[in-house]
Amino acid sequence: MQRKKISKKIPWWQTQVGTAEYTLIKEVLDSNYINEGEVTKKFEKKIAALVGCKHAIAVTSGTAAIFLSLKALNIRPGDEVIVPDMTFIATANAAELCGAKPVLVDINPIDLNIDINSLAKAITDKTKAIIPVHVTGRAADMKTIREIANKKNLAVVEDATEALMSKYKGKYLGAWGDAGCFSFSPNKTITTGQGGIIVTNSDELEIKLRALKDQGRPTRGTGGNDIHNTIGYNFKMTNIQAALGLGQLRYLTARVKRMRRNYKLYTAQLKNIPGLSIFPCDLAGGAVPQWTDIATDERDALEQYLRARNIDSRKYWFPLHTQPPYFLPSGQFPNSEKMSLRSLWLPSAFTLTDEDVAAVCREIKNYFGR
Ligand SMILES: Cc1ncc(COP(=O)(O)O)c(C=O)c1O
Structure with a gap:
């Protein structure tokens, strides 16, 4: 039997943008409000509802989402954060950006996720957080990780950047940790060009995250006479990006x-x-x-x-x-x-x-x- 000739390239991944995005982005452009705003809020609400979390806070990337989550959980210099040795480097960088030490631990060869025994052995008095990564959408052992974290009083920030809509034991990934982080970079299921989002059920964390992503302001005012209670950053997701995301959600x-x-x-x-x-x-x-x-x-x-x-x-x-x-x-x-x-x-x-x-x-x- 003759082999079928493959003429076109079969891509590893392909980003796709449809007409919905053009319409929604045009609406934003026509509104002349292209900064973060109501469209971003709408996108956040949709993601929160999709993964079954109370809050979603949109930011500029998955990396920013992990970094900001750690910051909001008070990870600081001197702290240790457990990170699997095989992940995209952004996971460790997020801990490093807080001034904390990413402590690398081995993975298990069956599913390439963090190895529970290695994780348990790596915990010291300085350990403050664990970042399980759901590699390629495959759940890390969140039940055990949660048990360990609860027992040792550690924060859990899920790197769910590759796990949008992936379920584990009846609950969406991202909803297991204190915070769950998603990425909307172009090789993800939906994209906003670059972008990310943090989901959480904690009202306290949500307030902190919103201030941290916007220069430490609890509420955005004029930029002039605002009160900035803490140091913060600018990780806002614009209405344009959110419109792209809302369009993508249709598919x-x-x-x-x-x-x-x-x-x-x-x-x-x-x-x-x-x-x-x-x-x-x-x-x-x-x-x-x-x-x-x-x-x-x-x-x-x-x-x-x-x-x-x-x-x-x-x-x-x-x-x-x-x-x-x-x-x-x-x-x-x-x-x-x-x-x-x-x-x-x-x-x-x-x-x-x-x-x-x-x-x-x-x-x-x-x-x-x-
Ligand atoms: C496992 C993992 N962690 C973190 C990130 C960082 O996300 P972003 O590229 O949106 O900053 C990615 C994204 O590609 C990833 O695959």
């Missing part, structure tokens, strides 16, 4: 459905390939795979093979302890060292068709000689 259900379907098709078509495994995703429990990921010892060769056939994939992050700002000698994080080099994100865009996924699977099978 959220369809996108989530498609991403879950991509994962289902991959698992069905890539089963029983010696040397390749697909990382788990609890579809039945309501998890949403931000991207579908696999592990193979032949990761680099497979990535090249696919690239030569117009198929994009993305290699995993290097462990944080190998990055210059967080460098530590090798050997302390055996799982992240091993898995970082074996893990690959397959094409996972919500724009993919069944045929696209089938074409990717066909080429992967060809690679493994089936």
Whole structure:
């Protein structure tokens, strides 16, 4: 049988903007109120309702969301914040930006999330917070993490930047921690260009976060005779960005459905390939795979093979302890060292068709000689 030729490029991810966004952004431009305002509020309310939290506070990025959450939880110089060794560097940077020390801990090789035993061992008298990362939308063990945090009186800031609408034990990720942080950068399910949001059920935290994101002002006044109770920042999300986000939300259900379907098709078509495994995703429990990921010892060769056939994939992050700002000698994080080099994100865009996924699977099978 002749192999079907793949002519178009199959992207790892694809951002998509529809007509709704053009209309909503035009309305903002026509209103001449392009700063943060009522449209931002509307976007915040929608996100809070979607993930089942009392408050949502929109900011300029996922990084700003994590940083501000830590700040609002009083993380300061001298404190230690536990961060998994395999995540995007922003997670550790957020702690560093508070003057705190990010304490890296190993991941577990099954789901690439923070390893609970390593986490428990890393807690000291200086530990003040844990940042579990839900890698590619897959829940960290939030039940146990919450138990540990409650027992040791630690704050939990969820890095749910890759986990919008992903459910774990009947509750949306982001709603488990003291604060949950999402990203709306262009490779996420919905985008505002750049942007992020913090969700929380705490009224006290909400007030602090709103002041922190706007120069320490409890309420925005004229910019002249305002009272600034604390030091703050400018992490406001503009009405323009929020309009983009509101437009994107119209496609959220369809996108989530498609991403879950991509994962289902991959698992069905890539089963029983010696040397390749697909990382788990609890579809039945309501998890949403931000991207579908696999592990193979032949990761680099497979990535090249696919690239030569117009198929994009993305290699995993290097462990944080190998990055210059967080460098530590090798050997302390055996799982992240091993898995970082074996893990690959397959094409996972919500724009993919069944045929696209089938074409990717066909080429992967060809690679493994089936
Ligand atoms: C795990 C993780 N943490 C943090 C971030 C930072 O989010 P942002 O790029 O919106 O600042 C990202 C985003 O790409 C991420 O994947």
